[in-house]
Amino acid sequence: MIPTTSAxxxxxxxxxxxxxxxxxxxxxxxxxxxxxxxVLDCPGGASDFAVRVRALGGRAVSVDPAYAAHPEHxxxxxxxxxxxxxxxxxxxFDRFPPGPDGRWxxxxxxxxxAETFMADYRRDRDEATGHYVSxxxxxxxxxxxxxxxxTSGFLLFTYPDHFDQAFHLEALRELLRVADEVRVHPLxxxxxxxxxxxxxxxxxLRADGVHVDTLAVESPTDRSDTHxxxxxxPAIPAG
Numbered sequence: 128m129i130p131t132t133s134a135x136x137x138x139x140x141x142x143x144x145x146x147x148x149x150x151x152x153x154x155x156x157x158x159x160x161x162x163x164x165x166v167l168d169c170p171g172g173a174s175d176f177a178v179r180v181r182a183l184g185g186r187a188v189s190v191d192p193a194y195a196a197h198p199e200h201x202x203x204x205x206x207x208x209x210x211x212x213x214x215x216x217x218x219x220f221d222r223f224p225p226g227p228d229g230r231w232x233x234x235x236x237x238x239x240x241a242e243t244f245m246a247d248y249r250r251d252r253d254e255a256t257g258h259y260v261s262x263x264x265x266x267x268x269x270x271x272x273x274x275x276x277x278t279s280g281f282l283l284f285t286y287p288d289h290f291d292q293a294f295h296l297e298a299l300r301e302l303l304r305v306a307d308e309v310r311v312h313p314l315x316x317x318x319x320x321x322x323x324x325x326x327x328x329x330x331x332l333r334a335d336g337v338h339v340d341t342l343a344v345e346s347p348t349d350r351s352d353t354h355x356x357x358x359x360x361p362a363i364p365a366g
Contacts, residue, residue: 144241147179164275265297277306313352
């Protein structure tokens with residue numbers, strides 16, 4: 128049986144520019160949550176989420192292998208991926224309704240987030256702020272317990288055809304090594320298929336002593352993305 132267009136995932140990994148407000152919805156966060164301690168966004172893509180955290184007075188670092196690129200090359204990649212998103216959503220208006228210009232109605236907010244990100248990314252490259260780090264899961268260049276919170280959106284569980292179960296477990300353990308709490312969204316791929324190996328993954332994490340729960344959320348991007356995974360590692364004994 129040939130899958131319908133709507134049932135087919137997006138394909139190659141994209142660099143997206145999800146706005147900070149979408150992050151708050153996707154990860155069930157408030158702005159106060161962002162000030163509990165340093166925040167890691169992995170992968171960060173071209174989101175303006177970390178810019179928002181810093182504007183609020185918090186600390187945030189974004190990680191993505193795409194940050195190895197010069198800003199102009201990054202911008203070229205981003206334009207190409209935006210075109211892929213535009214074309215993909217244009218065949219799925221039942222999930223991604225169009226706005227007045229005929230494109231998916233969320234694309235203008237992504238474009239605004241991308242503009243904010245690119246200005247900050249260029250500043251980072253000029254001033255070496257350390258806000259954007261080129262690295263790739265499951266190996267992160269940070270010490271244990273560096274962050275209070277890590278957000279990981281639209282990579283794990285989203286591309287099961289790219290990453291096997293072993294990679295997912297290694298990546299989650301690595302995020303938990305560097306962050307006290309990890310939130311992952313969504314729990315399905317871009318064709319709405321639930322990640323098939325989530326039960327053994329969560330069983331392995333529980334065996335590590337990790338507290339696991341899922342949060343019901345309402346996604347402004349795709350109403351089928353209804354859950355976020357929350358992982359909290361055991362508290363370090365005092366003394």
